[in-house]
Amino acid sequence: MTTTQSEVDFEEPGQVPGAPLLEVDDLFVEFRTRDGVAKVLNGVSYRVEPGETLAVLGESGSGKSVTAQTIMGILDMPPGFITGGEIRFHGENLLKASARRRREVRGSGIAMIFQDALSALNPVFTVGFQIEEQLRLRRGMSRKDARKRAVELLDQVKIPNAKGRVRQYPHEFSGGMRQRAMIAMSLALDPEMLIADEPTTALDVTVQAQIMDLLKDIQVERNMGLILITHDLGVVAEVADRIAVMYAGRIVEQSLARDLYRKPGHPYTQGLLDSLPRLDLKGTELRTIKGLPPSLLNVPKGCPFNPRCPRVQDICKTEVPPQHRLAPGRLSACHFAEELISGD
Amino acid sequence: MGRYVLRRLLQLIPVFIGTTFLIYWLVWSLPGDAFAGKCGDRPCPDAYVQAMMDKFNLGDPLVVQYGKYMLNVLQGNFGETFRGLDVGELIGDAYPNTIRLALVALAIEAVIGLAAGVLTGLRGRGFLDNLVLVSTLFLISLPVFVTGFVLQITLGFELKWIKTTVSASPAPWEHLIVPGFVLGSLSMAYVTRLTRTSIAENKRADYVRTATAKGLRQRRVVGVHLLRNSAIPVVTFLGTDLGALMGGAIVTEGIFDIKGIGSLVYDGIIGKEGVTVTGVVTLLVMVYLLSNLLVDLLYAVLDPRIRYD
Numbered sequence: 001m002t003t004t005q006s007e008v009d010f011e012e013p014g015q016v017p018g019a020p021l022l023e024v025d026d027l028f029v030e031f032r033t034r035d036g037v038a039k040v041l042n043g044v045s046y047r048v049e050p051g052e053t054l055a056v057l058g059e060s061g062s063g064k065s066v067t068a069q070t071i072m073g074i075l076d077m078p079p080g081f082i083t084g085g086e087i088r089f090h091g092e093n094l095l096k097a098s099a100r101r102r103r104e105v106r107g108s109g110i111a112m113i114f115q116d117a118l119s120a121l122n123p124v125f126t127v128g129f130q131i132e133e134q135l136r137l138r139r140g141m142s143r144k145d146a147r148k149r150a151v152e153l154l155d156q157v158k159i160p161n162a163k164g165r166v167r168q169y170p171h172e173f174s175g176g177m178r179q180r181a182m183i184a185m186s187l188a189l190d191p192e193m194l195i196a197d198e199p200t201t202a203l204d205v206t207v208q209a210q211i212m213d214l215l216k217d218i219q220v221e222r223n224m225g226l227i228l229i230t231h232d233l234g235v236v237a238e239v240a241d242r243i244a245v246m247y248a249g250r251i252v253e254q255s256l257a258r259d260l261y262r263k264p265g266h267p268y269t270q271g272l273l274d275s276l277p278r279l280d281l282k283g284t285e286l287r288t289i290k291g292l293p294p295s296l297l298n299v300p301k302g303c304p305f306n307p308r309c310p311r312v313q314d315i316c317k318t319e320v321p322p323q324h325r326l327a328p329g330r331l332s333a334c335h336f337a338e339e340l341i342s343g344d
Numbered sequence: 345m346g347r348y349v350l351r352r353l354l355q356l357i358p359v360f361i362g363t364t365f366l367i368y369w370l371v372w373s374l375p376g377d378a379f380a381g382k383c384g385d386r387p388c389p390d391a392y393v394q395a396m397m398d399k400f401n402l403g404d405p406l407v408v409q410y411g412k413y414m415l416n417v418l419q420g421n422f423g424e425t426f427r428g429l430d431v432g433e434l435i436g437d438a439y440p441n442t443i444r445l446a447l448v449a450l451a452i453e454a455v456i457g458l459a460a461g462v463l464t465g466l467r468g469r470g471f472l473d474n475l476v477l478v479s480t481l482f483l484i485s486l487p488v489f490v491t492g493f494v495l496q497i498t499l500g501f502e503l504k505w506i507k508t509t510v511s512a513s514p515a516p517w518e519h520l521i522v523p524g525f526v527l528g529s530l531s532m533a534y535v536t537r538l539t540r541t542s543i544a545e546n547k548r549a550d551y552v553r554t555a556t557a558k559g560l561r562q563r564r565v566v567g568v569h570l571l572r573n574s575a576i577p578v579v580t581f582l583g584t585d586l587g588a589l590m591g592g593a594i595v596t597e598g599i600f601d602i603k604g605i606g607s608l609v610y611d612g613i614i615g616k617e618g619v620t621v622t623g624v625v626t627l628l629v630m631v632y633l634l635s636n637l638l639v640d641l642l643y644a645v646l647d648p649r650i651r652y653d
Binding site for chain 2 (some may be wrong): 072076120
């Protein structure tokens with residue numbers, strides 16, 4: 001593994017020694033559309049350390065992907081506008097960094113894997129070309145060396161016959177192999193941080209498990225920070241160290257994974273856990289969270305979850321709940337968080 | 345791929361026979377006397393008519409005439425005009441001019457059309473976009489002879505920037521720029537719009553986002569990842585257009601007096617020189633069919649998802 005570039009990155013002037021790997025701090029993003037202003041992120045904060053896996057959980061439209069895109073700097077602007085907050089990588093605020101510096105961080109500092117590898121890979125270039133171009137353009141490798149490295153990377157993500165596969169086009173790969181190729185591509189510049197945006201959603205269940213295992217192995221091997229964006233609680237349970245649950249552009253609960261499963265600190269998390277199909281409750285009706293997530297153009301007053309919340313009180317309809325610190329590293333944005341935890 | 349090409353080439357044979365027979369039949373069954381006016385003010389002597397009838401097999405049934413003609417053509421002999429000029433030579437003199445004009449027109453429509461299309465496609469709505477949309481609509485709705493005469497009169501007669509006619513053969517490249525623009529203007533407008541739509545459609549594609557996330561320069565993301573995908577329909581269009589341009593441009597060649605294949609056909613029709621017309625059109629059919637085949641093959645090269653076998 002070559003780590004020369006990452007070592008150089010540590011010496012960047014904006015970076016603070018000893019600062020966390022990645023910190024999202026009170027991030028606000030809105031989409032200005034013809035129908036009005038949609039507040040997609042409303043004060044999102046989380047941090048990730050090297051070797052740690054943070055799972056960001058939430059329904060479609062909760063803002064989990066937008067946060068990731070803002071970190072990568074690939075948010076469509078306009079219609080997107082960042083209206084507040086900071087994203088610090090090794091203590092350096094990326095939102096204030098030059099376009100050039102941001103480009104340097106992409107791929108080698110923070111890399112990203114997308115949900116649908118078929119559309120995320122360029123259909124008219126070979127898989128090898130798409131891995132090699134980063135090595136050639138950003139590491140100045142020769143074509144020959146880049147090809148060799150691309151084969152190594154495909155080998156690392158356990159693609160059989162990597163030597164032959166490197167010459168093939170994305171459409172010649174199966175779904176799982178395509179996602180592996182995508183992972184190999186994201187690892188090309190030895191990133192310190194990997195964001196996986198629903199990496200297994202488009203795959204079969206068995207393939208999902210293989211891809212998650214692979215991601216976990218690679219993360220441990222390289223001591224990378226990993227943000228795993230998903231709406232699948234089952235995927236999260238096995239790999240996440242910590243979980244951040246998002247709802248309507250806010251983080252409603254943040255906790256160590258096992259604590260969250262043992263005792264959810266927010267009615268929304270509780271609802272999500274209850275809606276998992278369970279073998280021991282076979283034959284009974286599956287519980288669901290009633291209603292739909294709010295339109296971000298028109299978020300309910302008070303707690304955004306209040307129209308769907310089974311424990312709703314008057315205060316929920318008027319006041320936005322602050323973050324309650326339930327334990328070290330455990331936060332919940334519910335007026336009744338303490339009661340939930342202490343067990344009714 | 346090899347089998348596909350072979351199959352396509354075999355398909356050319358019936359298409360070739362069908363089209364050329366149709367042309368032969370249409371040309372030689374034109375109403376009117378082929379020998380009218382060929383001998384000055386008086387009617388042609390019977391002996392001359394008889395000689396010509398024999399020379400061009402005009403006494404035979406049409407199918408036999410066609411068969412004899414085709415046998416000669418396939419041996420590279422396009423026959424002679426009534427005046428005794430070798431049609432093969434006429435084509436050989438005229439075709440380089442047409443090819444030059446076609447290449448100039450193609451270059452103009454590709455360069456300007458692609459550039460304007462990429463620019464407006466990337467920028468999206470705005471002044472430039474509207475300007476290009478209106479001006480391409482303007483070009484599309486203007487007939488070629490209007491563009492041709494207007495440019496000839498303003499740039500040639502009034503401003504004297506260009507020569508009004510290109511009589512020389514082979515035509516010098518620099519004299520073909522304005523005629524090439526006139527000939528290519530319509531397709532240029534189409535290329536612009538096609539590129540603009542294609543770029544606008546693809547610029548939000550996932551693979552473009554991936555390329556950005558890989559930390560590539562904007563220039564590379566657009567110039568390699570986006571353009572390579574967006575160019576597929578445009579290049580296909582340009583290829584088909586080249587086939588059409590190679591067929592000569594009767595109007596443009598007429599306005600600027602370019603001695604190309606278009607003028608040759610035109611003069612042939614006016615002068616009732618059936619051999620010239622059939623010869624030229626037979627050749628053009630071949631060129632067009634082959635260029636279409638090339639476009640189909642090019643398409644497979646540009647888009648690896650397309651396989652013909």
